[in-house]
Amino acid sequence: MKTLSLLLILGLFGVVAQAQTPARISIQGHVTDTLNAPLPGSTVLLMSPKDSSLVSFTRTDDTGNFSLKNIKRGSYILKISYVGSMPLNKLITPAEQ
DSSP, X not given: OBOTHHHHOGGGGOOXXXXXXXXXXXXXXXXXXXXXXXXXXXXXXXXXXXXXXXXXXXXOOTTSEEEEEEEESSOEEEEEEOTTBOOEEEEEOOXXX
């Protein structure tokens, strides 16, 4: 199985947090493999770091882009998986603005 350093070479997913309201953000990213090829149809899960409960989810589009909107500001585990690759788990915390 391929390692999802592919996904984590996330130059790959500049997790961008943009404030919509003071307590809500959007998380956007671009998922690629180690060769910078987009990974369409990747599963993107946003989970609570306390108990790994699902907060939100989506799939990447044909160009590997994803967006999770209207998320409460806080720390989360972002899990990205793609068929034939090891899943990537990353703790993310949006910057204060």
